[in-house]
Amino acid sequence: MDVVCPIDPLTGSKEIGMEMFRLIERLYPICRSITGNGVRETLKILKDYIRLEVHEVPSGTQVFDWTVPKEWNISDAYLKNSKGKKVIDFKKSNLSVVSYSHPIKKLISLDELKKHLFTLPDHPEWIPYRTSYYQEDWGLCLSQKQFLELDEREYEVCIDSVLENGYLTYGEYYIQGKEKEEVLISCHICHPSLCNDNLSGIALATHLAQKLSSTTTRYSYRFLFIPGTIGAITWLAMNENRATLIKHGLVFTGVGDSGNITYKKSRRGNAEIDRAAAHVLQHSNRPHQIIQFFPYGYDERQYCSPGFNLPVGCFMRTPHGQYQEYHTSADNLGFIKIESLADSFISAWMIFQVLEGNKKYKNTNPKCEPQLGKRKLYDSVGGQSKRVIDQLAMLWVLNMSDGLHSLLDIAIIAELPFSSIRLAADSLLEKKLLSEF
Ligand code: ZN
Numbered sequence: 001m002d003v004v005c006p007i008d009p010l011t012g013s014k015e016i017g018m019e020m021f022r023l024i025e026r027l028y029p030i031c032r033s034i035t036g037n038g039v040r041e042t043l044k045i046l047k048d049y050i051r052l053e054v055h056e057v058p059s060g061t062q063v064f065d066w067t068v069p070k071e072w073n074i075s076d077a078y079l080k081n082s083k084g085k086k087v088i089d090f091k092k093s094n095l096s097v098v099s100y101s102h103p104i105k106k107l108i109s110l111d112e113l114k115k116h117l118f119t120l121p122d123h124p125e126w127i128p129y130r131t132s133y134y135q136e137d138w139g140l141c142l143s144q145k146q147f148l149e150l151d152e153r154e155y156e157v158c159i160d161s162v163l164e165n166g167y168l169t170y171g172e173y174y175i176q177g178k179e180k181e182e183v184l185i186s187c188h189i190c191h192p193s194l195c196n197d198n199l200s201g202i203a204l205a206t207h208l209a210q211k212l213s214s215t216t217t218r219y220s221y222r223f224l225f226i227p228g229t230i231g232a233i234t235w236l237a238m239n240e241n242r243a244t245l246i247k248h249g250l251v252f253t254g255v256g257d258s259g260n261i262t263y264k265k266s267r268r269g270n271a272e273i274d275r276a277a278a279h280v281l282q283h284s285n286r287p288h289q290i291i292q293f294f295p296y297g298y299d300e301r302q303y304c305s306p307g308f309n310l311p312v313g314c315f316m317r318t319p320h321g322q323y324q325e326y327h328t329s330a331d332n333l334g335f336i337k338i339e340s341l342a343d344s345f346i347s348a349w350m351i352f353q354v355l356e357g358n359k360k361y362k363n364t365n366p367k368c369e370p371q372l373g374k375r376k377l378y379d380s381v382g383g384q385s386k387r388v389i390d391q392l393a394m395l396w397v398l399n400m401s402d403g404l405h406s407l408l409d410i411a412i413i414a415e416l417p418f419s420s421i422r423l424a425a426d427s428l429l430e431k432k433l434l435s436e437f
Contacts, residue, residue, distance in 0.1 A: 017342030020203040021333075023049070024256070027199050028333060031094035034133055034190045034227035035059075035071040035168050042189055043171040043225060046202070050209045052225065053174075056167035063237035066230060069133060071166025072100050079113075079140060080156040087150065088142050094192040095329050097159060098139030099131040105158045113155055119144040120328060127329040129194060133230075136163070143329075168234060171225035173209050177217040182242075183355060184249035184312060185209070186299050190227035194331045197320065200256030204344055211349070218356045219247065232299035236308060248273040248355050249312030251300045255344035256336030257325075259318030261288045267304035269293060271311030275408060276354040276418075280347060283417045291319075315348060357422045358408045360437040361401040361429070369398065375431045390416065393424035401425075403437040 026045055032038035043054050061068040077090035077097045090096045098118070116139045118130050124144035132139065138159055171189070185208065187201035202225060209223045226232055236243060249266075250273065261284075263277040269292065281288040293313075295301055297320065303312035317340060325331045372378050377394065396414040397407070405413070411421040428434040 013342040013346055014338065016207060016345050017338035017340075020200075020207055020256075020341040020345065021336070021338050023203045023206060024195055024199045024336065025333060027202065028193050028195060029094075031074060031192045032190055032198070033072050033099045033131075033192070034230055035069065035166065036073045038192070039169045039189055039227065042202070043169065046171060046206055046225065049206050050173050050213065050223075052171040052223070055170050055172060057170075057234055057238070058167055059165040061168075061234070063230075063234045066233050068168045068230065068234060070163050071168070072161060072163050074101075074159070074161040076158070076160040077101075077140070078158050080158075081152050082154070087146065087155070088140050093127055093329060095127045095129050095141055095194075097161070098137070098141065099129075099192070100133045100136075100163065101138035101159045101161055102136050102163050103159055103161045104138050105160075106156070107154055108157050109154055110150060110152065113150075113157065116140060116157075117142060117147060119147045123324065123328065123330070124148075126325075129191065129327040129329075129331075168227065168230065170227065170231050170235065171223075172235075173223040173225075175209070175213050175217065175221040177220040179219055180245055181247040182220045182222050182245045183352070184222050184224070184246045184303070184310070185252065186224040186226065186232065186249065186303070186312070187252045188228035188231070188298065189225045190231070193329075194327070195333055195336045196254045196256045196317075196323075196331050197326060198253070200254060200336055200341060200344075201252035203341065204252045204255050204348060207345060208348060208352070212352070220245075222246075226299070228299060229302065232302035236302060243308055243310060246303075246310050246312070248276075249303060249310055250277075250348070250351070251298050251303070251312060251314045252316070252348070253298045253314065254316040254318060254320060256341050257317045257323060258337050258340055259323065260286065261344065261347055262316050262319055263288070263290050264297065264300065264314040264316070264319070265290065265293050266300070266311045266313045267293045267306075267309055268311055271313075272355065272358065272408070273311050273313050273351075275412065276358065277313060277315065277351050279408060279412060279418060280350045280354060284347065286343075315344075315351075317344065354408060354418045357418070358406050360403055360406045361397070361425060361434040362403045362437045363398050363401045364433055364435050366402070369395070370433055375433070377427060377431060390420040390424060392416070393420040394428060397421060397424045397428055398433065401434055401437075
């Protein structure tokens with residue numbers, strides 16, 4: 001196997017978690033949406049880590065049943081009382097404005113204003129995150145506490161935004177492997193100051209891309225940093241032919257909270273990526289959950305639409321909507337954990353290792369067992385590693401390598417970690433007891 005784990009899971013994990021956290025801290029203040037300068041600024045920062053390509057798709061471009069929307073940018077927004085005090089201030093929280101709000105500046109009665117205000121009565125200190133992408137409207141978000149303090153008859157509302165023809169911006173990073181077939185990694189980059197939902201996925205994809213680019217890989221890897229829904233639809237519409245090269249894929253989202261890892265299977269349900277992810281999680285000896293595909297959630301919805309039906313699953317921790325902080329100002333830097341980020345990185349990396357190393361072989365001495373002792377395969381030490389080869393793993397590989405079973409099939413049947421099976425196969429290959437099928 002070409003890919004070597006770039007971190008020592010015991011000593012290096014904290015460091016990778018901290019690196020990811022530092023990137024999230026840099027990206028946190030930026031006001032992102034599905035289009036606009038916030039996305040450009042975000043991609044510019046990612047260029048400090050990986051040499052990604054930035055694509056600009058004009059507003060009005062038809063992408064399957066959808067149209068690339070107008071570009072939205074905002075410089076300021078507030079709600080002022082009669083004394084000129086800003087009771088809502090975009091500069092203090094970019095969640096204060098409903099994303100894609102059209103510009104407005106006027107005096108407004110409290111009754112009229114209330115039709116455009118959003119709060120979370122169950123969490124009186126938190127500000128909700130709201131959007132109005134495909135319906136021109138405006139709105140402000142505030143805490144229930146702030147809302148209850150509004151007692152004047154009239155306020156001045158100002159949203160200094162621009163909604164006009166422009167571009168949808170996305171980033172793409174490609175790593176050429178030995179094979180043309182690709183592993184697709186996709187994450188959304190369209191949420192403003194929200195850490196778990198969007199920034200954790202971006203940090204995971206960026207750091208995996210960075211580590212992968214320093215190794216030689218079997219597969220080619222394509223990383224997409226795209227606005228949710230419309231970005232995936234746009235990429236698929238413009239790359240329909242390329243999509244046929246996607247052999248495996250993962251959507252990354254919500255990988256920083258303290259919950260356990262959740263893997264949502266692809267629509268196919270039994271694709272190699274589904275089996276690889278399940279295998280890695282089962283052998284992690286930590287609680288996790290594996291859930292079936294459903295046509296809601298993140299961009300797996302587009303990759304797994306019936307016309308594509310790509311083997312793309314979703315890798316996350318607590319699923320969206322199952323944590324109270326989801327889509328609120330409480331999804332902040334304090335909500336994500338360095339250990340969770342590191343754990344997500346290591347688990348995703350191990351899934352890649354399974355994909356990279358999963359091949360089919362044929363036993364060259366299939367009539368009865370070969371004599372392992374005379375080849376020094378009993379109690380021997382692996383070629384590249386000092387780990388002792390699992391004897392049972394070797395017997396499983398020899399027995400099941402009939403050209404029909406892949407190493408992952410064998411690991412699953414044998415109930416042994418993939419790494420043991422791979423190590424056994426490497427030793428048998430060295431002694432020419434296996435040949436590539
Ligand atoms: Zn979201």
